[in-house]
Structures are given as C-alpha cells and as structure tokens.
Amino acid sequence: MKRFFLFLPLIFALVLGVVLFAGIGKDPTTLESALIGKPVPDFTLASLHDPDLQLDNSLLKGKVQLLNVWATWCPACRDEHGDLLWLAREQGVSIIGLDYKDNRDEALGWLNTLGNPYQTVIYDPRGSLGFDLGVYGAPETFVINAEGVVLYRHVGVVNRKVWEQTLLPIINEARGNG
Amino acid sequence: MLRLLPVLLLMAVTTLARADVENVYDFENLSQEQRFQKLTEELRCPKCQNQNIADSAAPIARDMREEVHRMIREGASNDEVVDALVARFGEFILYKPRVEKRTLLLWATPALAVFVGVLAVLVVVIRSRRSGNTEPALTAEEKARVEQILAESDQEPKA
Numbered sequence: 375m376k377r378f379f380l381f382l383p384l385i386f387a388l389v390l391g392v393v394l395f396a397g398i399g400k401d402p403t404t405l406e407s408a409l410i411g412k413p414v415p416d417f418t419l420a421s422l423h424d425p426d427l428q429l430d431n432s433l434l435k436g437k438v439q440l441l442n443v444w445a446t447w448c449p450a451c452r453d454e455h456g457d458l459l460w461l462a463r464e465q466g467v468s469i470i471g472l473d474y475k476d477n478r479d480e481a482l483g484w485l486n487t488l489g490n491p492y493q494t495v496i497y498d499p500r501g502s503l504g505f506d507l508g509v510y511g512a513p514e515t516f517v518i519n520a521e522g523v524v525l526y527r528h529v530g531v532v533n534r535k536v537w538e539q540t541l542l543p544i545i546n547e548a549r550g551n552g
Numbered sequence: 553m554l555r556l557l558p559v560l561l562l563m564a565v566t567t568l569a570r571a572d573v574e575n576v577y578d579f580e581n582l583s584q585e586q587r588f589q590k591l592t593e594e595l596r597c598p599k600c601q602n603q604n605i606a607d608s609a610a611p612i613a614r615d616m617r618e619e620v621h622r623m624i625r626e627g628a629s630n631d632e633v634v635d636a637l638v639a640r641f642g643e644f645i646l647y648k649p650r651v652e653k654r655t656l657l658l659w660a661t662p663a664l665a666v667f668v669g670v671l672a673v674l675v676v677v678i679r680s681r682r683s684g685n686t687e688p689a690l691t692a693e694e695k696a697r698v699e700q701i702l703a704e705s706d707q708e709p710k711a
Contacts, residue, residue, distance in 0.1 A: 405598060408642035475611070501615060508640040510598035510612045 407516070407527035408508055414441070414522050415506035422473050422481055422495035429496050434522045438548045439468045440541070441516040442492070442532070443504060445476040446484045448512040454531040455488050461537060462491035467545075471495035474504045474512050517541060519548045577621045584624050591620050591633055596645045604647060616641075 409415075414434050421427040434441065442458060444451040461467040471492035473481045478497060485495070498504055507516070510529075517526040526544050528536060579585040592606035599610040605617055616637060623633045637645060649655045690698065 402601065405642060405644050408638065408640060505615050505619070506640060508598075508642065510610075510641065 404529045405510075407524060409516075409524040410526065412524060414516075414518060414524060415503065417496075417503040417506070419496050419498055419503060422471070422478065422485075422497040425478075425497075429494065431522055433470060433494060433496070434518050435520065437468060437520050438545050439470055439493075439518050441470050441472060441518050443472045443474050443507070443509050443512050443514040443516075445474045445512050446480045447476065450531050451513045452488070454513055454533065455491070457531075457533050457537070458491040459489050460534070461532075465537075468493050470518075472503060472507075473497050473499075474509060475499060475501040515541070517544050517548070577617070579621075579625070587630060588620060588624050591624075591630060592617055594647050595620070595634070595637060596647050598641050598645060605645075 418430050515528045515532050595605045597603050597605050597608035597613040599612045600608045605613040
C-alpha cells in the first residue's frame with residue numbers, strides 16, 4: 375500500500391499529460407453552434423436581389439441546403455468564394471446566402487464581379503438573423519436539413535478539404551435519412 | 553507649451569472615447585443599470601474569447617450588449633436575458649457556469665481539492681505522532697553519548 379502511494383505523483387502526471395495532450399491542435403476559436411438540432415429561428419427579411427420580395431423560413435425547407443453567412447467586408451469570404459462557386463456549379467449543392475451587415479449595392483457588385491453561387495440571398499443589413507443564429511464571425515456555413523433544422527455549423531473558410539472531410543459526410547447522412 | 557500639446561491631444565481623445573462608451577446605454581433607474589453592468593461582465597464574448605462583453609470592442613459584443621440593454625429595458629429578468637443569449641451562442645458565453653449535474657464536478661473540484669489536502673496533512677501528522685510516541689528518537693544510552701560528545705567539543709579549544 376505504501377508503495378502505491380509512491381506512484382501517485384506519476385499517475386497524476388500521466389493523467390494530466392493525457393488530458394492536456396487531447397487539447398493540442400484543437401482550435402479554441404471554433405465553437406459548436408447552440409442551434410444544432412433546432413430549427414432556424416423565424417425571420418422575415420428581404421431578398422438581396424429584389425428588395426420587395428420578403429423571404430422567410432420556408433426558403434430553408436424542402437431539401438438539404440447550406441446556409442452561408444458572408445459579407446463584402448469579410449476577407450475570408452472572398453477567399454472561400456471560388457470554392458462556393460465550385461460547390462454550386464460542379465457539385466450541385468444548393469447554397470442559400472445570408473448577406474450579413476452589408477451594403478446592398480456593394481454586395482450586388484461583389485456577386486456580379488465574382489459570380490453568384492447562391493440560389494437566393496437573404497439581405498440582413500442589421501444582422502438580426504445573424505444574431506439569432508449565433509453568428510460571431512463571418513464566414514460561417516450552416517448545414518440545414520429538409521425540415522429546416524440546423525445539423526452543423528462550420529466557422530471559417532469552406533474549402534475543398536472542409537467540404538470533403540466535414541460537410542459532405544453530414545449532408546450525405548442527412549439525405550440518407552430524409 | 554508645444555511639448556504639452558501631444559499630451560493634451562491624447563487626453564482629449566481618451567475622454568471622447570470614454571464618453572462614447574458611457575452615453576450609449578441609458579436606463580430608467582439605477583438598479584437596471586447595475587444589472588446591465590453585472591450581466592455584461594459575466595457574459596463572455598464569443599469572438600474575443602478572453603474578454604467579457606462589457607470590455608470587448610468586437611461588433612458581436614456590441615450586438616450582445618444592445619440585446620441585454622433592450623431586454624432589461626423591456627423588463628426581462630437576469631435569467632431571461634442569460635437564457636436568450638445562451639440559446640443563440642451556447643453555454644460557452646457563461647463565465648459563471650450553471651450549477652447542474654453536468655457541471656457538478658467543476659463546481660466541486662475546489663472543495664474536493666481542499667478536502668484531499670486536509671486529509672493528507674492529517675494522515676501525515678497522525679502518523680508521525682504515533683511513531684513518535686512508540687519509539688523515542690534516541691535511547692537513554694545514545695543520549696548519554698551525545699551529551700558526552702557535546703561536552704568534549706565544548707572543552708576543545710577553537711583552532
């Protein structure tokens with residue numbers, strides 16, 4: 375028994391080592407969304423392209439879609455734009471845009487210049503839907519299932535690696551279940 | 553005077569910045585204002601993760617402050633404000649985690665650590681007392697020898 379006590383510090387150090395090692399390489403700035411498993415909050419906002427057209431939750435129902443939060447003031451959004459175009463055009467992914475705290479003219483100019491990967495763009499100049507979604511830094515990309523429920527949120531740039539390793543498996547599973 | 557100019561300019565700028573922060577939120581009474589200050593100090597900014605939303609200059613922290621302000625003005629309780637923000641941003645934003653089954657270990661750890669520490673000290677003390685009582689450090693014979701050696705060394709002239 376006495377000998378066991380001698381090993382206590384070693385055991386303590388090993389346990390601490392394992393716990394700390396598990397944290398290495400994890401990005402503490404990406405948080406899991408609080409909305410996972412919950413429907414997208416109710417909203418009524420105008421379309422970016424047509425100020426008279428009011429959009430609501432029905433837009434996010436019917437099929438598995440991505441909801442991409444972007445803005446022209448966000449450099450990382452420009453970074454991911456090419457890959458979003460690739461997703462929409464080559465992979466046939468339906469992407470809804472949420473133009474977050476942005477200026478309509480600048481946003482339209484951005485889409486005209488760089489191309490438009492979005493089925494529809496929700497215009498949220500005050501960031502109200504973004505706030506309800508818990509958006510804390512654009513770009514963010516939500517996977518929404520056919521019932522309009524949030525399955526996953528990715529914070530940061532969506533590139534091919536993120537698509538293949540993270541988003542596609544979730545979408546495939548959602549399509550299989552739906 | 554010319555030397556003082558940059559200093560004065562700097563002072564003018566800092567007072568302006570302070571005025572900006574303090575004038576944005578007005579309340580009906582002091583208790584509302586105090587609740588606002590307490591809540592914004594206990595809520596964590598999801599963007600600047602080591603700051604509360606009272607201190608953070610991130611746009612999202614400003615939005616959260618505005619929501620806290622709006623809800624307090626509309627008569628919401630502290631719990632309602634915290635619940636509304638946790639529903640959006642998750643429990644990550646709570647600097648003070650809720651006491652529930654899942655967080656019990658977290659809350660109990662300090663008390664457990666103190667308990668284990670006290671226990672360890674007690675065990676050590678009791679053990680040393682017990683062993684001290686049964687066998688004295690020196691036998692009578694040894695004691696006599698120690699005294700003899702000490703007496704001899706006292707008599708020896710210091711070199």
